[in-house]
Amino acid sequence: MKKKYNMLSKTTVALAVANALVMSGAYAQVEAEKEIEIIEVSATKRVTNIQDVPLAVTAISGSALVDMQITNVMSLEKAIPGVTITSFGNNPQIILRGAGSAGTTDIAVPIYHNNMYLPTTGQALAGYLDVERIEALRGPQGTLFGRNTFGGLINVITKKPELEEFSFGGAVTLGDFNLVKTEGFVNVPVSENIAFRITAADEKRDGFVENINNPAGDIKDSDYTYVRGQLLFKPTDNLSINLTAAHWKDTGNGSLNFGYKPAGIPLDKDDPTLINAANGFLDPRFGVYEGCADGSPDRPGGRTVSGGNVCDGDPFATIVPGARTIDYDYTPNRELEETSFYVSIDWEVAEHSVLVNAAMFDYQSINLMDADLSGLASWVDGNYSTSKSKQLDVTVSSLFDGPLQYTAGVYYFNSQDPANRSAYIFGSLVDSYSGYAGATPDTPSWAYWNSEGRGGTKSTALYGQATYALTEKLNLTAGIRYTEDDRESQSADPLSFGDTAARLGPKLPTRTYGIKEVQRGVDENTDYRLGADYKVNADLMVYATYATAYIAGSTDVATQTLLTPQTNKAFEIGAKSTLLDGDLRLNVAAYSGKFEGLTTTAFVEQGTTGVAVATQVPGGSILSRGLEVEGFWDVTDALVVDFGVSIDMSEYDQFIVDAGNLVWNYGDGPVGPIGSETINESFVYVVDGQDTPYTPDMTVGLGVSYFIDLGDMGTIKPHVFAYYNSGFISNRAPVFFADQSAYTKLDLSVKWESVDGNYSVQAYVNNATDELIKTYTEIFSRARVAYDYNSPRNFGVRFAYNF
Template sequence: MNRKPKNLFKTTVALAVANALLAGNALAENESEQDIEKIEVTATKRVTSIQEVPLAVTAIGGDELVDMQITDILSIEKAIPGVTVASFGNNPQVILRGAGSAGTTDIAVPIYHNNMYLPTTGQALAGYMDVERIEALRGPQGTLFGRNTFGGLINVITKKPDTEEFDFGAAITVGDYGLLKTEGFVNVPLGDKVAFRLTAADEQRDGYVENINNPDGDLKDSDYTYVRGQLLFTPTDDLSINLTMSHWKDTGNGSLNWAYKAAGIPLDKNDPTKINAIDGYLDPRMGIYVGCEGEPDRAGGRSQAGNVCAGDASASIVSDPRKIDYDYTPIRELEETAVYLNIDWEVANHSLVLNAAAFDYQAINLMDAEFSSMASWVDGTYGTTKSEQVDFTISSTFDGPLQYTLGAYYFDSQDPDNKSAYLFGSLTESWYAYAGATPETPSWAYWNREGRGGTKSTALYGQATYSLTDKLNATAGIRYTEDDRQSQRSNSLAGSLGWGNWDDYLGPELPSFTYVDGNGDALPTEVGKDENMDYRLGVDYQINDDVMVYASYSTAYIAGATDAATQKLLDPQTNKSYEAGFKSTLFDGDFRLNGAIFNAKYEGLTTTAFIEQGDTGVAVATQVPGGSINSRGIELEGFWDVTDDLVVDFGVSVDMSEYDEFVVNAGNLVINDSDGNPVKPIGSEVIDGGFGFVMDGENTPYTPDLTVGVGVSYFFDLGDMGTIKPYVHTYYNSGYMTNRAPAFFGEQDAYAKVDLSVKWESVDGDFTVQAYVNNATDELIQTYTEILSRARVAYDYAAPRNMGIRFGYNF
């Protein structure tokens, strides 16, 4: 019985990108005699030592995902040094080496599923079921991957059908908060050339956040189903065709849109009539603070949330961060249907791989807009994303000093049904434009608009490695990209339905918008095109059988937004990144230590500018290219078999990312004085007629200076009774900002989080029972901070301490 983990946790390995990187590493000549784990590379089916890959990549095996209770993208950061996940609403965002922390017009660190790019971050909320491994690739990867690998990527690889034998497995997890999760798979060979694999799961869980006003409005719950079917056809030993269809749906209340927990208004400590987001204090209310006897009125807050001085309980805030007092029951539905095709053909000493996918993703989220128990306002978003993509590569597999990969990629999300909107509505007849509104039938605001559009992108790319000597290899890659972006803005609701037709504004169905003018002609469509060349250069040197060093330079690009005036794309975002690292295997193969240093320069990031509107003298904040970030740091990963039974894994990241040039709009912190004139928020500056924070030299959000993760496991052999493996994982984070502004309330302090588990496994490995406690120290961890209108602050937090038991059979 193998009592060691089937896959190394947090071990650097190039799995999907190895087409070009692995071939030139003189694998046969430099193969160590030590017991270094071998792993099957997806694209080439070539077995090689993971320690000879000149690239910083973290891989997490499917078994380790289960052991560490990594069930989705929101729990992955503890396993990948340097990764932070900013979570709010339905939009998880991965930040890696500073990329994604600020100002890109598309996803900076995308999620891939089975080598296919997910065009919206919400699609990454799908849970991890029947997963082979997850790969986190750092730095630009455009010379080997399809799209938008600006700062790296995370690739989720699922298990494939097997023609060899019938197999099945299942698991049931029960836990606190009413958790009941069932999942399983079945693999059915249909002859020696065809196999079918079905994977399914269902999860029900009560909310982590209690709504004391409305039990149906608890948040952070789960109501989730998932099913995936795969059909594998292998007509010859050299040709495989795999067709996959998946569908998942989540109708839980979720986390609202921007953040779920009202926190208060940031006031100046010496003058509560002024907003001070720099070093003030939070006045715990969402409502207004006027008419208070013996004291001045306090700034900020919404009248629709009540008046604190009038004794309205709805204006105040429940102090417990895990409790809310909201009246509205959220409406939330996420749904995705996806089809994947993979064709892998080994012919004429080459590997030809075709990956294609089509996605249909829809999301709607309506929430309590004033964050109170008053039946007042709702707001939210909805959107549809339909897309298709094809990625074709040719990789050499013959022996020789030169190895290469050539690829072509096509992406299209310009489906006419791709629409999205921000919605605002009233639950009461607060004024004439909301006539007929009730909590059951909200009246949508007349100024609501919808937008539609999408992107077409084509790319040609290639990468080659040449063995200069039996120890020294050189790598070069190039990518050419063309992007075509379109966007069209609808009429307002008043323009679509007619001003004053209030009955047509009533819900609960979503409103319908028009895209034609008064003459019946289509409203203008903004169209922009751009092209770009990216590069990669690298060298690696095998010092001896146990130590390899490498260095690389790579670039990346994201197309800018469409300029309405010029009908062209604005300047793109760019990344110029340097990396140097080493791979080492010590102590007779028992200790693996890998490290990398990096330096990246992100330019053209979208930052705030203030544009004067005609002759009015009024400046309106808008996002324009021009910001920049410097990112540099060190990453270390290790795995140590201390004894046959004791295993230690660890990861360390030092990240010194900071703004180079960047301005953050202070708009939502601006409050008018008694004469109706805007008051400059404390700490902000007057910039072109508007108020903003100059962030030059400040740390970027979601980039802690230091993170350290250490896991320790020990195997107890019970003989015929199987084994027991306790596992302790400790994660330290030095703290970070959760908002781009330098606000005191956006600081997440340093914390240390501990996860515990103990797993029993039968002698044959078929049966397992695992008890776990996630966040055993019950740390309160900010994942997002939002500054709402009239200086109101709201937070989103990661999951509290939670525990459960998982019973598994062969799964």
């Protein structure tokens, strides 16, 4: 039976790992008298069965990530009930319990790496490599974690150096789309108290989206390298110091900035010369929505951005068939690069644990893509950014016996580096109007109206959380966190319209600062957590919590203060149980929350003109309610089932969405989308009571593994994972063309492992049903609609030694 326990420890998707107190000492242990794996954690620096931790958490072991082919953040949602991850260029966005679906001025569900906050979501695109586990904490975690845990957080924890023995491992994965991925590690004990670990990976893969006009311009490809070095120094049994340096660079074409596949123009069924985004149809032509001169009743026609018309036979006015086929002329210019340094000190002294975590990040990205989405050499657009930051988190936790256990800490974050700049980029590749004289594909002319800004946030916090055992069965928990946020920003000086020579490429023009004032605002906030848990018996624990969360608002130009922050007040009740003589672990959590102060659309009158201009202001709200169920069932000695169910009823409470690019019918004045309201000839959707985007009413994940013992030949494990999603809307506006209908995805794999567990071969098929899923819907100027889609069916084989 020992062999089976080893296999389970490598494949189990654990249902919870540490309460957010201190995460450095979590570990798994198998009890000999039970067949299901028992997860134990040191959530309060005291070893505790995970079933006793009163918190809704999902954790995925590093080996489970490999078995489920979860290679980066974009494939993580199938393992965490209720999580949806959108594809948004270089910035994936996590939506959890309604948080992140709309209206926040910062990341609502952040990614942490070794307990350190990543200030940009683009940093999460680095592939998972030599990972110990990933933890998803659902619901606000503001009293213990660094920043912006508005709806929860994802924490990626990597493997650390080991002092016991020299070891190494590696893997090679080959697959379709010419996938070649190599990865490996080496762990070297230098002495009894010093060891280092080096981990590296390189991946190359052709694009999932074929560019028939320019083979070098395929997108959704992969081309990255990653290396991480760690040094562990453990001078005594009670003190350990871990130093980490990592570098990651991605030069693949990646995704477009928004949607990559043009789909057409939303037209009214009765009058195809007008837009109807509420209940119309998509005319599958690229360009604007003007009809042909001959008045063809069956084809309203379309016009390209260059002025060509489908009515005149312009081939670029026709959309290329196939959801994963494009015909763009421009080869993407994209590069992501990050250098990071970490320090982690764990010291046990005077019956307390002192944990010091510090990190520095230097991340920069550029993404320049085909803006006209066609084979014409006309426009490109994109963005670039630099993000330098540093942070420090110090916690002190009790270790002594007694009814009271506590953690206290201080947190500091600073991204106010003068080099931190970001900009939207737009340029013309052809000599044309609006100051683009002299532009060619080799020397683009950059738009004079391009905007660049710089700034950052300085955040300090004091926090504490304590648990008191009233009886052997009843515990009470209270937490508090005081945060002060200082935000600053400044816009660059405008470029000259007349100085076209200064704006000619290939390099971007240099921006200066000084004309516009620095905007700065400071705000403070206090978050709370109150909870109770009750041990009904040895196999059942119930709990209830109330927690708040906070994201600082943006700077008010007039008052130089921060606008109303975004807040979340959330309730959660749950139960954790072990049933069927220990063979079934079943956890349930029900939640309710209200997000307030979200940025929503309002119209502000400009001076005495009486003209109102749409702007984003605080004032929107969302109601978040739902139920989550997770389970792991050791059905027989050979059959293992894990499952997760999420029922999410999140909806807008009070919210207005600007109709933006949907409202203008050129030549005839403004034409509002059906179902919208008009204010001073601008149109908005009032979405009160409607479902929030990217929040399906139900998701179900079911994994089934079967172990076949081959004796001295090792074991074979077939694995099937099915994921059902009830569907969602993929845009903030309630437009018909953004609906994603229900779907079921199926992933398959079979893994052979040697008797000693050192050698393995795994064959896999991801998205075996080849489902086509909208991950994002973009509405461009002139009401053009474009989609971003998920990855197609893909397969491969992974050969590994001790990895």
